[in-house]
Amino acid sequence: GGSAVIPRALLFGNPSIGSTSISPDGRWLAVGTHQGEVLLLHAGTGTVARQAKLHTGSVLNLAWTGDGHLLTMGSEGKFGDRRWLLRLWEPEFLSARATFFGLKQGQYQIPWALHPESGDLLTLETPPRRWSIPVGRELVKFSHPSEQAWGGAFVGEHVIVARKNFELTRYDLGQARGRAIELPGGSLANATLIATHLASGQFAVASKIHGPPYELRLAVGAETAVTEKLRLRLASQVSDMAMLPARRPGPRPSSPVTDVDTAGRSNVAVAPIRTWCEEPVSRSPDSASVSMR
Numbered sequence: 001g002g003s004a005v006i007p008r009a010l011l012f013g014n015p016s017i018g019s020t021s022i023s024p025d026g027r028w029l030a031v032g033t034h035q036g037e038v039l040l041l042h043a044g045t046g047t048v049a050r051q052a053k054l055h056t057g058s059v060l061n062l063a064w065t066g067d068g069h070l071l072t073m074g075s076e077g078k079f080g081d082r083r084w085l086l087r088l089w090e091p092e093f094l095s096a097r098a099t100f101f102g103l104k105q106g107q108y109q110i111p112w113a114l115h116p117e118s119g120d121l122l123t124l125e126t127p128p129r130r131w132s133i134p135v136g137r138e139l140v141k142f143s144h145p146s147e148q149a150w151g152g153a154f155v156g157e158h159v160i161v162a163r164k165n166f167e168l169t170r171y172d173l174g175q176a177r178g179r180a181i182e183l184p185g186g187s188l189a190n191a192t193l194i195a196t197h198l199a200s201g202q203f204a205v206a207s208k209i210h211g212p213p214y215e216l217r218l219a220v221g222a223e224t225a226v227t228e229k230l231r232l233r234l235a236s237q238v239s240d241m242a243m244l245p246a247r248r249p250g251p252r253p254s255s256p257v258t259d260v261d262t263a264g265r266s267n268v269a270v271a272p273i274r275t276w277c278e279e280p281v282s283r284s285p286d287s288a289s290v291s292m293r
Contacts, residue, residue, distance in 0.1 A: 023064045024116060028091065030070055032059030038072065040091060052094045054087065060109060065135045066116040069097060073112060082106050086121075088133065100131065140173055140180045153196045155203050159183070161194050168194060168205060170226075185225065191217070197243040202229070206238040214238070 018032045022043065031039040036055035039048050055074030062072045070089040077083050084107070086100035103110060104125045111124040119135035122128060152162040158174030168188040171180040188194075191205035206216045214234040221227045 018059045019061050021063050021070075023068060023091075024066060025068070030062050030064070030091075032062045032072060032074075034058040036074060038062065038070070038089075038094065040094070050091075050094055054089065054094065054096075057081070057083070060084065061112055063112075063114045064116060065114070065119060065133060067135050069135075070094075071114060071121075071133060073103070073110065082108065084110060086131070086133075098134065100133075102129075153194050153203070154198070155194075155196050156198075161188065161203070163192075166210075167191055188217075188226075190215075193238055193241055195241045195243045202243070204241060204243065206234070206241060208237050208239065210237070216241075 016033045016035060018034050020032070021030045022028070023030070027043055028049075029041040029043050031041065033039070036053050036057055036059060038052060038054050038059060040050040041048055054072060055076060057075030057077055059072055059074045062070060064070055065088075068091060070091050072087050072089065073084060074087065075082055075084050083105050084103040086103065087096055088098040088100075089095065090097055103123065107125070113122045114120070114133070117135065119133035121131040121133050123131065152160060152168070154160050155170070158172055160171050160173060160180070161168050162171060162180075163169070164182070168191045170183040170188070172183055173180055175181045188205050190207050190210045192208045192210070193206050194203060196203040201220045202218060203220075204216060204218050207214065214237055216232040216234055216238065217228055218230040218232075219226050219228045
């Protein structure tokens, strides 16, 4: 195969072009314009595959990360305002993945240098600044018939909890490269939310969509056999939750978020959809103590 010929007028002597960058796999040429547009050209054919206005001002710089995302430095508002920000884009649909604020405003240009594999970005401001752009390569892709992925989390070095049908299931990512192996007895019935505390090996699950009874379950041993340590009955579904470091003794401010103390090692912060009261349903003799606020 021969090489592609990209029209010279598009890249050379074109005052509207601000920057260009070739993707790590050599398939795409990204072109940023002073009108805030980004064009993705097939490097093999020179044809424009995608084009979109990604900044309201201009695109000053763009570069590819090692995992194939596109990072742009662009301005918002009028061109003369020079309100710069960084954005990370997914190239297939040019949809935004992240926005980073904090660049020095008003400068005519901000030179930069990106390490595509680590995500370290250096911007030559006064003083120079180092940024950490999230970069990661896809290891496993989960497929299911719904358009919603729900929450998921790592519960060990190689074990992840992710959606399967209408509940969460444990998967081992370390047994076969590029594949997720469902663990026996891995189903966490009627659970759609998970919060983890890796240091103690504890994790909590609850439901955001299932009907009553509404429960919060605390368990350990996600990498092997799951052992339930505590179960609490709730008056409604859970909107969100997270594991927090254990709080020190003392007065606590009033808050709609309820803390569940798990033997002093961590707390589960639960945000209910409606106000609720908790009632212990069952717990083993060696389960963590629970204090209600």
